Amino acid sequence: MDNIKSIRKVESNDTEPKKRIQKGVSYAKWGYIFIIPFFLVYLAFTLYPQIKTFIFSFQKYFESGLNVFGPKWNNFGNYVALFTKSENGVVMIVKAFTNTMIMWLMGAVFQFLISLVLAVFFTSSRLRLKATGFFKAVFYMPNLIMASAFAFLFYALFNTVGPINQLAQMMGWADKPIDFISTYPWSTRTLVATMNFILWFGNTTILLMAGIMGIDESLFESARMDGASSNRVFFDITLPLLKPILVYVLITSLIGGLQMYDVPYLLTKGGGEPNFSTMTIVMLLNKYLSANNYGMAGAVAVVLFVITGGLSFLVFRMIRRKDD
């Protein structure tokens, strides 16, 4: 960033006299022309639907078969319904939020610990590891894989007649098939968290590596001259200086985690089994949407917006502060 800034400074100094000449012919309108497509599309297909979402969240509005009910103003009726206990005695949105957070946290703890360790290994000038390119390529690979295909694969492998159960019986670890997917809440959640870990730890490693490589090399050098151990270098130099980027990556990961959908959806046929223990916020949203209940779906979407909005604001402030 500092580099880029200094380049910009040099540039602007260079072009100062030319700018004054240019004042006669203004090119400013081209700036507007070039950004018009982006903003037209944004207004029509993102902002306008977003406003509709907000409005629907205060309306009774759903389709049932060929009949459409509403839209009719309903004040906070949808929100009240959303935060009311359902027939099985739980508040679904709270349950969905808790599930999402639990599964995100289960994966994220390992994701960040291991990524941090890997990033330190890969950038260590003391270890001088070979084949880091290969390892990085392998660790990042799952991030590009279709999450729904990966979750389907896990279902195929971990169901009661799948290869994992076959292996367990072959080795004598289990005498009858274990239902990993639809009986034990913590087993299903662990599978989801494991998949999220595999899908994302490579990405996090690469981001943290970039962060560590951005730290002034001379700091490491002088610490080593003073005979500091690798542990002390990590805790006294790497970690404190990496903290802003670490927090940034953590919050963006949390925002992504709140939108968790494909993996638990495919693993559990969209039902969030067993007993709604893997139902996420977006799965709940999708449930209302596929029933064309725009009012209730709107309310869920607004809740999601408020939570992510708060978190994004934190990220935004961090980025701005670094710019100043």
Add this chain to the structure above:
Amino acid sequence: MESNNYQLIDRKADQAAKVKLTIERTLVYIFLVFLTIICLFFFYLLFVNATRSHAEIQSGFTLIPSKHFFENFQKMWNLSGMAPVRKGLRNSFIIASISSVLTTYFSALTAYGVYAYNFKGKKFVETFILLIMMIPSQVSSVGFLEMCNEMHWTNQYWVLIVPGIAAPATFFYMIQHLRATLPLDLVEASRMDGSSEFMTFNRIVLPIMKPALAVQLIFSFVASWNNLYLPTLLITKTELKTLPTMLALLRSADFANMDNGLIYMVIFISIFPVMLVYLFLSRAIIKGVTSGSVKG
């Protein structure tokens, strides 16, 4: 005599440090290999089972591939009914390629517009795009689905393609790339040569941005190829559905009664195209992960 002694101690300390380093390195490599196995094991199982017949899969666990790969492939290719996978491949490919080209081109155009010109509200525009970047797409999806239902736009591909023109994250990547690589003098020089502003962008700026364009083309293709959420809501006609939607449909069927070799093949073919590209371009792709996402 004394200096000799010191040398001896030095050499001993040196050797001890060397041994310690070798042990540490070995442990680190073991850890790395362990993670590599975790990453590849499930995909290896996928490949093995895609080469086995249903009867073989049911007969037990193995790590040795069988000979039914092409048979399974043929079955997958000829699949019809609720999940015609061949059509899904075609549909996903059409949507992903058009939308990735549009996303990349217009993000570059928008970024260039903000970077190269001084206009009123320029700073605001960049801040605004940064602000909207983090809003989950699911928030607009409610209003968007209602809009598409009302206007009878469902089952039309353009509703999955055109919104990609406004891609805040891609814009953000592009403008950072421009700042690092495009000197405004070049734009100036092209103007002197009498090139129009639009031509300057297409003929001078785009070629300079090639590495960034390539990376974003791949990322947006993959994002569209893997997308499950919106296509499932917006495309309801079987022959128009995309691959992830078909996977979800297959998953909702009774797994035990289906040809498992065929299912593994369907999963395999959903992942394979992206993996093939990654095999050749992993270096550039990994480089692209960092340059756009973290301002550090």
